[in-house]
Amino acid sequence: MLRKVSCQDSGYDCKFVVQSENVDELVEMVQMHAEGTHDMQVSEAEVRSLAVDA
Structure with a gap:
C-alpha cells in the first residue's frame, strides 16, 4: 500500500512530500529530511x- 508523509500535513511550512510502498524506506527518507532540513530528530x-494512505 502506498503511504506518504508531507511536512505541510504535519504543520510545517515546507513542501517536502515522500511516498513509498516500503514503510522502512519512508521512515528513512523522512528522518533524513527532518534532520538535514529542520535540524530535528524524528523517531x-x-x-x-x-x-497516511497516498
Missing part, C-alpha cells in the same frame, strides 16, 4: 504515525 514511531 520511527512518529514517522509511522504521520504516514
Whole structure:
C-alpha cells in the first residue's frame, strides 16, 4: 500500500512530500529530511504515525 508523509500535513511550512510502498524506506527518507532540513530528530514511531494512505 502506498503511504506518504508531507511536512505541510504535519504543520510545517515546507513542501517536502515522500511516498513509498516500503514503510522502512519512508521512515528513512523522512528522518533524513527532518534532520538535514529542520535540524530535528524524528523517531520511527512518529514517522509511522504521520504516514497516511497516498
